[in-house]
Amino acid sequence: MKDILSVWRIRAEVICFVNRLSREVLNLKSWMTHKSKIEIVKLMDMRCNCFLIRKDGITVLVDTSIRAEGSILLRRLKELNVVKLHCILLTHVHFDHTGNVRRLQKKYNCPVFVHSSEEDFLKEGFTYLPKGSMVLTKFATTLAGNRVLRFQRFPACHDKIVTELSYNLPVEPNDVLTPADADPALEQVEPALEQADTALAPADAALEQADSALASPDDALTRVDQILTRVGIQILYTPGHTVGSVSYIVDDEAALVGDTMINPFRMELRPPFADLPDRLPASWKVLLDTHCRYFLPAHGGVVGRELLEEHNAKARLWRVQ
């Protein structure tokens, strides 16, 4: 009996050690907000930081990374004992944020929130390269034009997309490209991509039946609103990187900002690509007008309030570059 107990004790210690080690090695950083004790976990930091937000049994995922990282993402969710995902929140529709929406949605049968101005791209399964916000990237994106390269494609989503909330998010008039403006060359690569999509089919088919559980878009809307309220998340409209970029404010303490800012080296928070670069400073100001103490971008490390204030003060110099 004593031997059995000691074996169990050793086993438990090994599991604890492995869990701790995997969190360190895999960079699963986490935060807990002070007021409402909402947990935020960074699931991965390869192509896109994806964040899990949890409170009182409600679990929400912000962004889904590229399609090639889908298995890693699912493994992380399993490691964190996520058996139910209540909704997926997208900061914007770019392939490195939306690559696994369809796969996750089918697995967890959950609604996905996206700003209304980017809904069509989510349904089409592609986006354009945004315009460059700096000299080099401007040059590169001018060459790309409105061609859609293969890597910019992702599995399209059609169901349970929620774009409206009980409070209205603004929709700015804009002259950026829509899905209909795609270069005809897109059509030629389409069949090949459709074939690749069928690789997901066997897994998807088994989950297809579960889709009918959510009766109508109205149900999804009600659910997303309720979920956001219960977890303590507010959505702010922060255009700049794209027309429909939004940020998720958690407990008025942390902001998950997508590509509204990046922080790979602390040298430059401005994303190198932005459809509306002149709107970025105003969006940063909107974020600074909250009480958030830290900002979590999709690329790079945490941005403290002081760092954002410092860079926002310098932002007025962008226009003269």
Ligand SMILES: [Fe+2]
């Ligand atoms: Fe982006």
